[in-house]
Amino acid sequence: MTASHAAADSTAALGTMLETDEQRALRAAVAAVGKRYGRAYFEDVVRDGRHPDELWADAAKAGYLGVNLPEEYGGGGAGITELAIVLEELGVAGCPLLMLIVSPAICGTVIARFGTEEQRREWLPGLADGSRTMAFGITEPEAGSNSHRITTTARRDGDDWVLTGRKVFVSGVDIADATLIVGRTEDAKTGRLKPCLFIVPRDAPGFTRSAIDMELFAPEKQFELVLEDVRLPPSALVGDEDAGLLQLFAGLNPERVMTAAFALGMARYAIAQAVDYANTRQVWKDPIGAHQAIAHPLAQAHIDIEMARLMTRKAAQLYDAGDDTGAGEAANMAKYAAGEAAVRAVDQAVHTLGGNGLTREYGLASMITGARVARIAPVSREMILNYVSHQSLGLPKSY
């Protein structure tokens, strides 16, 4: 097997010790679906301003989109480990589906774990079969990385809730049936604001969106949202008003694991392209891949990717085993490692192709900004380093 196969082939799974037969079979099956579409399909979709509906429908039919959701609500009854495998392998095929991060992973998890029975029955079957999607909005213009500073506020008016605030960079709001909005409610006893989650339907009066002009090559758009006295029924509040923080954290670990898988799929795709090119492109007596200045950075990128895959696996496994605290540290580290691996892998892949690295034909230049998303979102590289400094190493905080 050549290195190019090792980088992209689904049979280069994590090994029998780390993945079950079912997980390896899932990897291979998703890879086969991804291959039927491939990068050319994804590029056409983006250039035409469409969404990868055909791929989404096929993945839904095979049960991949809701593989992590409970069986009794139409899901596959597996875990984030399996959903991450789906996202990674579609990325390896050149078709990373960002909505898998927000819809089944964050929103599906939060509703499955904390939603009322009514909310589960209303949302989970649709999220699982891909017929409905949900976006997730936490980032605010004035708060950014400091989510303690969010000001989107929900106040009671009779039985209803009335939401006011602004969000920014929220992905896929135009195609999602609703957005899970992180707001705050006032604690009746202390007067302090506490986080709460609300399901806001796409066309709720007072809920407006405007697309942000992003330099990204992706089918999903990012939006700035304004919530102006958005009136919602009591059933819009997810789960318990007093358990908002716990509920929020339940969604954030899957988000980080899935962002890692998103980055790793892209990184593996890029390295496979670069290795194929380095094996055939010849400008002196041997293919350029024989020059160590080309080979070693690719080897380093491959090692970085494999290490990040291991950490992602660890985080997913801890999460699926119910260890939210252990998963928190591992998911942050996995997201960090995968984001950095992806940025370096794509950069090295582009460089390996020389001028062709910047052509449309080879499709790598368009991944430069895409790979950087995983360094910034959903939590930036620096905020993860802060987390590890404080939580893992016990160092003091500077802010």
Ligand SMILES: Cc1cc2nc3c(=O)[nH]c(=O)nc-3n(C[C@H](O)[C@H](O)[C@H](O)COP(=O)(O)OP(=O)(O)OC[C@H]3O[C@@H](n4cnc5c(N)ncnc54)[C@H](O)[C@@H]3O)c2cc1C
């Ligand atoms: C493509 C894309 C999709 C996104 N999708 C969503 C979505 O669906 N839903 C959603 O809610 N959000 C989404 N986001 C938003 C994303 O989560 C934020 O961009 C991210 O959390 C960083 O916030 P910010 O952009 O406000 O940066 P800022 O918080 O302004 O940070 C700017 C820079 O300062 C650094 N910095 C800030 N504080 C510190 C500190 N204490 N120490 C060291 N460095 C620091 C950061 O690391 C960063 O490099 C998306 C973003 C992108 C780019």
